Amino acid sequence: MQEFVMKYGFLLLVFPLLGAFLNGIFGRYILRRYGEAPIGLLACASVFMSFVLSIAVFLALNDSENGSRIICNAYTWLNAGNLRADAAFLFDPLSSIMILVVTGVGLLIHIYSLGYMKGDSGYYRFFAYLNLFIFSMLLLVLADNMFLMFIGWEGVGLCSYLLISFWYTEKENAIAGNKAFIVNRIGDAGFLIGIFILFWAVRQGLAAAGTFDTEGLSILSFQFLEKNISLLNGIELYGASAATIICLCLFIGATGKSAQIPLYVWLPDAMAGPTPVSALIHAATMVTAGVYMIGRLNFLFAMSPLALGIIAATGAVTALFAATIGCAQFDIKKILAYSTISQLGYMFLGMGVSAYSAGIFHLMTHAFFKACLFLGAGSVIIGMHHEQDIRNMGGVRKYMPVTFAAFLIAMLSISGIPPLAGFFSKDEILWKTWESGHHILWLTGLATAGLTAFYMTRLLVLTFFGKNRGSKKDCAVHKIKESPFSMTMPLIVLALFSAAAGFLGLPEALGGFNRFEFFLSPVFGSHRGASHESMEYMLTAASAIVAVIGIFSGVFFYLVKPELPARIAKKIRPIYNLIYNKYFIDELYSFIFVSGTGIITAVLSAFDRYVIDLTVNLSGYILRLMAHIIDWFDRRAVDGIVNSAAGITLIAGAYLRKAQTGRLQAYVMLLIIALAIGVFYKAIF
Amino acid sequence: MGNLESIRYFAPEGFLSVFIITFLIAGLLRRKTFSKSSFSCIAGTAGLFLTLILELCINTGYPDAIVIFSGMLKLDALSHLFKILCISSSILLFLFSYSSRETSDSLKEPMEYALLILSCTLGMMLLVSSSNLLMMYLSLEFLSLTAYMLTGFTDKNEKASEAAMKYLLYGGAASGIMAYGLSLLYGITGSLDYSGIHRFIAENNSGIILYISMIFIFTGLGFKIAAFPFHAWCPDVYEGALTPFTAFLSVGPKAAGFAVxxxxxxxxxxxxxxxxxxxxxxxxxxxxxLAIISALTMTFGNLAALRQKNIKRLLAYSSIAHAGYMLMAAASLTILGIVSVFFYLSVYFLMNFGAFLVVIAVSNEFNSDEIEDYEGLAWKNSKGAFLASMFAVFLFSLIGTPPFAGFIGKFYLLLSILQPENPIYWLAVVAVINIIISLYYYARILKTMFLSRRQKGTALSGFERGQYLQYSLMAGLALFSIIFGIYWSPLNNISMLLENFIH
Amino acid sequence: MNIEIKEIVFISIVLLTIAPCSVVAFSRNILYSAFALFFTFIGTSGLYFFLDADFLAIVQLAVYIGGVLVLLLFAILLTKNIDDIKKTNTISLRRSITAGITVLVLFFSLFFVFLSTGWTPLNGGAAYPNGTIHELGRLILSKYLLPFEIASLLLLAVLIGSLVLAGKTVRQRED
Amino acid sequence: MEIITLQSFLIVSLILFLTGLYTIVSRKNIIGIYMGIELILNSSALNFASFSRFAGRGLEGQVFSIFIIVLAAAEAAVALALLLAVFKRQRGIDADKLNILKG
Incomplete structure (x- = not known):
């Protein structure tokens, strides 16, 4: 088994790539000739193969006694001087869980898309992108070195861009795609700089340890880094410890990809893409890349408590911040998007307090219930004929019972109602936060849990209960019907998982064994502190109670007294507006960046045209000034040479008159001025 | 090595010279045959192919550098690799000219056109191997003069003669300044040979005059690669010249300039x-x-490209920016720097020629080079989709997105200035910022092509039988841009030949 | 006395070289500029004699004056109507002021650098009392044979190219 | 005081060089600009010859000067040919009017 993985593990990546390739190249032809079925089948089959292989990997890892780490080295990618990078894939408990989630949820979403995308003219394109995404995500997760990981990192960004603007005909989608791409690129730049500094720092460390020849050493591979991480001790960059700077740079990358403050703005807009995409990329998998990266590099982050603190704080603040916004949104997908941001904040909180396995646990459960919620929302949207505003919904429960049931389970799970999955994972993060002594962050997390329960209930109630508020002519009630089986089946499966997955990580305090943490312990080590069982019981109870309160207040406000929220909103109008408009962060950014960039661009494009004139005019101005002085001097002192001074003034005046610029000679002028500056500088110094 | 023994090693250039003269005589005798542009192009391509084969056969593998013609030329890995690059770009120029309607319409004298291209190639080949100031200056002028003439070599396009005139006057000034700098360097060291100068500088302290002569000389070299204060001719000439020649100009002479x-x-x-x-x-x-000039060059090129409306102009500014990136590696003072310059140039060869080929194909259709004519190109018909997706590959590669070759190239360049022996951090930061800026204008083209269904410009014709050369060239360049992004070891191994370039 | 005469001749030749430069740079009449350039070239040729470069002086006279300058005159006569010749070579004021400042900066920087640099004569300054033609011929046909041949190819290419570029214009004029 | 020294030749050629630069930038007539280029080349040739006489080894500098003169002639031929082409289009040889290409 292990040898199989070692030899053929790379096949896991080959299948989706093949699928993407075939659909991308021949899809148009197949669609015209044979219809949609072969395309969907091909796409699903390729992901299914990967899923099977993922299970094989999982089993192989469970078998293995020693080390729990299998490396599949496909080929030496590059061996240039002192840089070596292999196309090698790392299979360990962490990556095996990730690939199970990616291929498993991915497979369900592929199946769901069969129904969802039916009749779309870009059917083959959609599946090609989706397969390409699976490939990139697997590359990101399985990469054995930073270099390869970065390629996957860029790849998922690219696919996300392609898929957000999938319906490119609408301007809004295209803009959203661009926004996602650009914001992500900002993060990526940080990530790339982080990699470079890491590379540099390890090289410095090796040199300090007496190893100058790094030829053939794959120094960016995780194995090498983990083993030699102590090399970074004492390496400094601009006065700060290199580890901290590297971690912060990498974290900037993570905030971009995982939509954390301050780079979260792209995610809500990304909901413009098709709903399966939102479920797969913008909820379950890609956005968790940042969390995964931190987990993968936990040994590096462990060296910088400062960076960890910043990560925890950012996570907690993001969680609360996004949850408040979620309370005042009306677009069903936007609410889910903000909830995703909020839950990602949880995961970062977990990572920041070194509760890595808890963070990854939440990542997994979140993938299940959030995918379920998104797919449920998609089902509702399709049922309501592309209506996304929850104010125009209501009463859908009667028409779509399966969707409702699945949605309800997932919603209870995310709200943290025991014994559903979300409860255990969230609770574990909160408990670890408390245990690590960050009590304020714990409180933030708790408040977020309450808010989450509240706005999720609001969403559920407004969508599924009450009377249908849709205008009759747009979506007549009688037309709403349950989605086809290909769409409900994934919903059911995901709902089951979001209900039951929690028992994998049942904490010991509750009589469980926490298999999850045990399984991950080769990667993260065992973090079992002294047991405070009574404390843990109390906190667990607290979070459950908060969740229940949240749900009840949600039910109270939106089901029992539906007129109340509007009244309250009216009373606290300014605050409500602030939240409703998402704290005006988008406007702020667009003011700072977009208009700022616009101005800068305008100035800089004028640079080419005007800089030479500017130089010319400046010297003209100086000359005129001199001429004035001479003029004044002339009139006062020497009467005889007035004429010449006037002549100079005249020259300067004529000079200031806007003459036609001869471009060519202005070019040469620039050249000569540069020459003069260079020579003058060298002659003086 | 004396003149007679050198001829053996001089075979490629010698063959090309003889070919040029034979071509001329044959062309004068058989005026009619040679006035068909297809015949001249094919004959010229054949000559270049033979030259390339000779170069590959005769000068393979350099355990030691060979100095021929009493120190005029030095044959080593650098000259070998860059000669191959230059000859290949000339071959592509022929093929492009053949497939461009703009060229074939406007060329009344294909024989002379071919002759000038061949001479230009000869100039580049001599330039990259010259190791004597006189030889270097002469072949630089050879290259420049033929380039001026080729820029103005059309009578349809009224921009061409203006561009050629500007090119000539600017180039004349730059090369004059360079000659002055060369004279100063000669005055200090008393020698024209590189080795002689090297020896003198190693033994004597020559003071600031050395730096000043270097500044003057760099004027001419910077003009050739269009580095920042000497870049200004570049956009005008690129816009004015025939598009195939513009493509050539942005790769071949630039590569030769970097070699020098x-x-x-x-x-x-x-x-x-x-x-x-x-x-x-x-x-x-x-x-x-070099580091300062490189930073200025890339920043300037990228910023100026942001608001361009003409695609050729945009690519001109982008090529200025790319020269900046490559200059960065040249400034790194490491062996990897030299290697990565060549690596990047060969990648740049693929993607830039590819991008220009798409521009040629589109302007064949619309007779225009404005970016707005690309609107909705991807959705016009299957040919539009093909052109747009090819363009997308080249642009992504130019941006430096994995898995395209441009990414690897940029990675090498950045790596080279972060080598522990001589790291230049600020330049790396500037470069990364620049790469991000450059994203904007490349993405704008992509957006125009893909994200808009509004179709501007006239309708596209379908695939034409006569243009299959063009399509296959395009697909080949794109294929290699992707292959070298995933599996670049071969290219890497070739570039690594440069490791022993300095002894 | 003998030496003094040599120096006086030298100074006058220097003046003959430099003084017309101002005409080249400032005259409004392009023909005057061309004639001034003629004197500058002659002056330079004279300077070459002082440098014991007799062959170079002859080449200067033959190529520059016989070739380049005649080409320039042709260019002037082919492109301008003779009646407005007085305003043929105007100056852009803004540019000339900036250029003046820049050039002055360059002049002073380089002036002092040149004076302060110790130009080490490597062989005490070589004089060729018997003329340089013999030695030059040997050099060009041995060490510099390749550039010599390449230059001939270059001239061939230029010949062809200029014929096409100019011939096209002339042909179109006839049409 | 010795007058005929390397320095005096250098300064003469420097003046020629800078006048050339000035001419290139300030003239409006293309032929005028071209004269500036000729001045620069002339000054470089003079420089080479004087270095050859005072500081060189042998006559290499003079060889360079000869090549500069030859190249100047070649460039003049190209310049004239292009000038005619430009003149035909623009009906004038004002460098400032070469402004179709800009931006």
Whole structure:
């Protein structure tokens, strides 16, 4: 088994790539000739193969006694001087869980898309992108070195861009795609700089340890880094410890990809893409890349408590911040998007307090219930004929019972109602936060849990209960019907998982064994502190109670007294507006960046045209000034040479008159001025 | 090595010279045959192919550099690799000219056109291997003069003669300044040979005059690669010249220019010490100069490209920016720097020629080079989709997105300035910022092509039988841009030949 | 006395070289500029005699004056109507002021650098009392044979190219 | 005081060089600009010859000067040919009017 993985593990990546390739190249032809079925089948089959292989990997890892780490080295990618990078894939408990989630949820979403995308003219394109995404995500997760990981990192960004603007005909989608791409690129730049500094720092460390020849050493591979991480001790960059700077740079990358403050703005807009995409990329998998990266590099982050603190704080603040916004949104997908941001904040909180396995646990459960919620929302949207505003919904429960049931389970799970999955994972993060002594962050997390329960209930109630508020002519009630089986089946499966997955990580305090943490312990080590069982019981109870309160207040406000929220909103109008408009962060950014960039661009494009004139005019101005002085001097002192001074003034005046610029000679002028500056500088110094 | 023994090693250039003369005589005798543009193009391509084969056969593998013609030329890995690059770009120029309607319509004298291209190639080949100031200056002028004439070589396009005139006057000024700098360098060292100058500088302290002569000389070299204060001719000439020639100009002569820069600075002003650490020889800190110019060049090129409306102009500014990136590696004072310049140039060869080929194909259709004519190109018909997706590959590669070759190239360049022996962090930061800026204008083209269904410009014709050369060239370049992004070891191994370029 | 005469001749030749430069740079009449350039070239040729470069002086006279300058005159006569010749070579004021400042900066920087640099004569300054033609011929046909041949190819290419570029214009004029 | 020294030749050629630069930038007539280029080349040739006489080894500098003169002639031929082409289009040889290409 292990040898199989070692030899053929790379096949896991080959299948989706093949699928993407075939659909991308021949899809148009197949669609015209044979219809949609072969395309969907091909796409699903390729992901299914990967899923099977993922299970094989999982089993192989469970078998293995020693080390729990299998490396599949496909080929030496590059061996240039002192840089070596292999196309090698790392299979360990962490990556095996990730690939199970990616291929498993991915497979369900592929199946769901069969129904969802039916009749779309870009059917083959959609599946090609989706397969390409699976490939990139697997590359990101399985990469054995930073270099390869970065390629996957860029790849998922690219696919996300392609898929957000999938319906490119609408301007809004295209803009959203661009926004996602650009914001992500900002993060990526940080990530790339982080990699470079890491590379540099390890090289410095090796040199300090007496190893100058790094030829053939794959120094960016995780194995090498983990083993030699102590090399970074004492390496400094601009006065700060290199580890901290590297971690912060990498974290900037993570905030971009995982939509954390301050780079979260792209995610809500990304909901413009098709709903399966939102479920797969913008909820379950890609956005968790940042969390995964931190987990993968936990040994590096462990060296910088400062960076960890910043990560925890950012996570907690993001969680609360996004949850408040979620309370005042009306677009069903936007609410889910903000909830995703909020839950990602949880995961970062977990990572920041070194509760890595808890963070990854939440990542997994979140993938299940959030995918379920998104797919449920998609089902509702399709049922309501592309209506996304929850104010125009209501009463859908009667028409779509399966969707409702699945949605309800997932919603209870995310709200943290025991014994559903979300409860255990969230609770574990909160408990670890408390245990690590960050009590304020714990409180933030708790408040977020309450808010989450509240706005999720609001969403559920407004969508599924009450009377249908849709205008009759747009979506007549009688037309709403349950989605086809290909769409409900994934919903059911995901709902089951979001209900039951929690028992994998049942904490010991509750009589469980926490298999999850045990399984991950080769990667993260065992973090079992002294047991405070009574404390843990109390906190667990607290979070459950908060969740229940949240749900009840949600039910109270939106089901029992539906007129109340509007009244309250009216009373606290300014605050409500602030939240409703998402704290005006988008406007702020667009003011700072977009208009700022616009101005800068305008100035800089004028640079080419005007800089030479500017130089010319400046010297003209100086000359005129001199001429004035001479003029004044002339009139006062020497009467005889007035004429010449006037002549100079005249020259300067004529000079200031806007003459036609001869471009060519202005070019040469620039050249000569540069020459003069260079020579003058060298002659003086 | 004396003149007679050298001829053996001079076979490619010698063959090309003889070919040029034969071509001329045959062309004069058989005026009619040669006035068909297809015949001239094919004959010229054949000549270049033979030259390329000779180059590959005769000068393979350089355990030691060979100095021929009493020190005029030096044959080593640098000259070998860059010669191959230059000859290939000339071959592509022929093929492009053949497939461009703009060229074939406007060329009344294909024989002379072919002759000038061949001469231009000869100039480049001599330029990259010359190791004597006189030879270098002569072949630089050879290249420049033929380039001026080729720029103005059309009578349809009224911009061409203006562009050629500007090119000539600017180039004349730059080369005059360079000649003055060469005279100063000769005055200091009393020698024209690179080796002689190297020896003199190693033994004597020559003061600031050395730096000043270097600044003057760099004017001419910077003009050739369009580095920042000497870049200004570039956009005008690129816009005015025939598009195939513009494509050539942005790759071939630029590669030759880089070869000269590397040879000039690394062969004369550098010593290789223990552990392959390079150090500057003499009083002039040229890496700092190159680093500053590189930062300015890339920043300027990228910023100026942001608001361009003409695709050729945009690519001109982008090529200025790319020259900046490559200059960065040249300034790194490491062996990896030299290697990565060549690596990047060969990648750049693929993606830039590819991008220009798409521009040629589109302007064949619309007779225009404005970016707005690309609107909705991807959705017009299957040919539009093909052109747009090819363009997308080249643009992504130019941006430096994985898995395209441009990414690897940029990675090498960045790696080279972060080498522990001589790291320049600020330049790396500037470069990364620049790469991000460049994203904007490339993405704008992509957006125009893909994200808009509004179709501007006239309708596209379908695939034409006569243009299959063009399509297959395009697909080949795109294929290699992707292959080298995933599996670049071959290219890497070839570039690594440059490791022993400095002894 | 003998030496003094030599120096006086030298100074006058220098003046003959430099003084017309101002006409080249400032005259409004392009023909005057061309004639001034003629004197500058002659002056330079004279300077070459002082440098014991007799062959170079002859080449200067033959190529520059016989070739380049005649080409320039042709260019002037082919492109301008003779009646407005007085305003043929105007100056852009803004540019000339900036250029003046820049050039002055360059002049002073380089002036002092040139004076302060110790130009080491490597062989005490070589004089060729018997003329340089013999030695030059040997050099060009041995060490510099390749550039010599390449230059001939270059001239061939230029010949062809200029014929096409100019011939096209002339042909179109006839149409 | 010795007058005929290397320095005096250098300064003469420097003046020629800078006048050339000035001419290139300030003239409006293309032929005028071209005269500036000729001045620069002339000054470089003079420089080479004087270095050859005072500081060189042998006559290499003079060889360079000869090549500069030859190249100047070649460039003049190209310049004239292009000038005619430009003149035909623009009906004038004002460098400032070469402004179709800009931006």
């Amino acid at each position: 820069i590397i040879r000039f600075f690394y062969q004369i002003f550098t010593v290789r010490g223990e552990g392959d650490v390079l150090t500057v020889l003499g009083s002039a800190d040229w890496p700092a100069m």
